[in-house]
Amino acid sequence: MINKIHCIVFIMIISSCSGQENLKDYYYPFKQAKEVKIYKYVDKINSENIEYWKVTTNPKTKTILTESFTTNFRLYNIFEEQLDDNGANLIRYADFQVSANGSNIKVDGTVVDENVYKWTEFDKYKYSVNYRDPTYGNAQFLKSRTQNGFENFKLFGTEYETVKFKDEYEIKLLESNENYEFYQFTYYGKNIGMVKYERFYPDGTSVQLELEQVLSEDEFDKLKENK
DSSP states (O other): OHHHHHHHHHHHHHHHHHHHHHGGGGSOOOSSSSSEEEEEEEEEETOEEEEEEEEEEEETTTEEEEEOOOTTOOOEEEEEEEEOOEEEEEEEEEEEOOOOTTTHHHHHOOOEEEEEEEOOOOEEEEEEEEEEETTEEEEEEEEEEEEEEEEEOOOOOOOOEEEEEEEEEEEEEEETHHHHHHHEEEETTTTTTEEEEOOOOOOOEEEEEEEEEEEEEHHHHHHHHHH
């Protein structure tokens, strides 16, 4: 009888781990060689709001570099992760702000907490970055994430299963003791990566970015040239 109980418990553990391990399949996929893809996201509330995420996956270093661009192709964020057996960890973060003369000012962040995406973690986890804002001084950016179920999502005429997360953001302006908070629901498609997020701000406004197209680096460069 004891052996049967041990066997049942072992099967339950294996089944649980297998189900949790599937979360890895929803993150950005890796090929055998370094690859660059540009994800074009369009806001379903305001179609003029477009973002381009240039995602470089490198299987040799096990890193993902995401460079985010605005509608006008201005680089506004650099986000680099390294993958291990547990998930994706933040190793580099930088924002770019527009100066009075229109130039880009790079604001480098110092990574404090590094948990971006966990393969088998369903409890809340977070990453955080300290930085010095050119206007507001010392600040901290925090993002916590909780797995929130699975939903189907139609993309390019095909139905995909997505894993859904609730992401909670907090920006702390340390010198003025001010906090700014908002949240979003983020969806990752199996073997694709992020396909949608729905972001909600305290003033009642929201953004709903959805993946519309995946471009090659050459196609992206041509778009920038034409612009």
